[in-house]
Amino acid sequence: MPPIKRTKFKLTLEQLLEIFYWLKLIRAFDERLSILVRQGKVRSGVYTGIGQEAIIVGTCYGLTKEDFVCPLHRDLGAFLMKGVDARTMMSQMFGKATGLSKGRDSALHSGITELGIFGNTSMLGANLPVAAGLGLTFKMEKKTHVVVAYFGEGASNTGDFHEALNFAGVHRLPILFICENNQYAYSVPLERSMAIEDVADRAEGYGFDGVSINGNDVLAVYQAMQGALARARGGEGPTLIECKTYRWHGHSEHDKAFYRTDEELAMWKSRDPIPIFTTYLKGLQLLSDDQQQDVDRRVTSTIDDALEFAMGAADPDPRDAVTDLYA
Numbered sequence: 001m002p003p004i005k006r007t008k009f010k011l012t013l014e015q016l017l018e019i020f021y022w023l024k025l026i027r028a029f030d031e032r033l034s035i036l037v038r039q040g041k042v043r044s045g046v047y048t049g050i051g052q053e054a055i056i057v058g059t060c061y062g063l064t065k066e067d068f069v070c071p072l073h074r075d076l077g078a079f080l081m082k083g084v085d086a087r088t089m090m091s092q093m094f095g096k097a098t099g100l101s102k103g104r105d106s107a108l109h110s111g112i113t114e115l116g117i118f119g120n121t122s123m124l125g126a127n128l129p130v131a132a133g134l135g136l137t138f139k140m141e142k143k144t145h146v147v148v149a150y151f152g153e154g155a156s157n158t159g160d161f162h163e164a165l166n167f168a169g170v171h172r173l174p175i176l177f178i179c180e181n182n183q184y185a186y187s188v189p190l191e192r193s194m195a196i197e198d199v200a201d202r203a204e205g206y207g208f209d210g211v212s213i214n215g216n217d218v219l220a221v222y223q224a225m226q227g228a229l230a231r232a233r234g235g236e237g238p239t240l241i242e243c244k245t246y247r248w249h250g251h252s253e254h255d256k257a258f259y260r261t262d263e264e265l266a267m268w269k270s271r272d273p274i275p276i277f278t279t280y281l282k283g284l285q286l287l288s289d290d291q292q293q294d295v296d297r298r299v300t301s302t303i304d305d306a307l308e309f310a311m312g313a314a315d316p317d318p319r320d321a322v323t324d325l326y327a
């Protein structure tokens with residue numbers, strides 16, 4: 001069968017393989033961190049997004065450097081896809097001087113404006129009004145950049161969420177509100193914290209569209225994102241995309257997740273985003289066994305290299321604790 005050059009999603013074969021690479025890299029990064037936590041080697045708290053990779057890949061793929069992302073604690077992949085190299089990211093997890101925040105922060109609260117990454121704080125939902133502010137800036141400066149703001153279904157119950165969506169709706173701001181609905185806010189299941197089934201329904205109250213999609217299908221996420229991106233860049237305002245998914249591990253690596261059943265976990269593992277996308281590629285004969293092995297090799301060597309670099313990197317110098325201060 002001749003190779004397909006373009007799919008109906010307007011992605012070339014090379015782009016589809018890149019998407020495959022990102023899914024695999026982000027999964028492998030989190031899996032390696034999980035092992036390192038068990039070995040007592042990581043200094044930071046680790047909140048893996050294993051099982052949720054299709055959301056980050058489908059929403060970050062194709063963003064420009066100037067577009068901003070506001071990632072969550074579980075969104076290490078967004079840092080990688082926005083251009084933070086694996087060595088810096090791994091250094092960040094080890095609290096090393098070569099990390100993004102030079103060892104001054106517990107891993108996932110860092111950001112880097114040059115790459116369009118706003119560093120989230122621990123306060124859930126608090127990144128959303130900031131995203132609204134970024135969106136307002138782009139609008140006032142007549143730029144076509146967008147803001148991609150991530151939040152959990154749990155965070156959608158906070159006041160900040162509602163204020164941010166209201167403001168974005170009133171001012172038609174170029175923001176993509178991406179809900180990573182992984183069914184649990186720490187140990188609280190969705191039905192114990194929300195009286196509706198779909199977070200997407202909340203957008204209507206603020207005057208813009210909300211869609212609820214399969215967050216484990218990277219092409220479904222990509223497709224929903226492309227429509228919303230075009231509207232945002234064209235001045236038509238925000239969209240809420242609710243991606244239904246599941247986190248395989250506990251809230252963090254120290255949470256054994258006793259509040260859920262083995263059956264539920266097994267059911268969601270059968271919807272693993274990576275085999276779903278692999279099956280798609282193989283079904284269209286777009287991915288040979290050799291190419292698959294090549295991706296696996298690249299992923300492993302990237303992570304091995306990053307780990308070696310981070311473990312050998314210098315600890316922060318205590319004298320630097322008072323440098324880089326804003327005021």
Ligand SMILES: Cc1ncc(C[n+]2csc(CCOP(=O)(O)OP(=O)(O)O)c2C)c(N)n1
Pocket residue numbers: 072074122123124125151152153154155156158180182184185186251
């Ligand atoms: C404002 C606020 N309230 C409570 C917490 C404690 N807390 C940390 S994570 C979490 C659950 C988050 O659930 P969700 O927003 O669905 O995101 P997920 O971790 O599932 O991706 C809670 C309650 C917090 N960090 N911030």
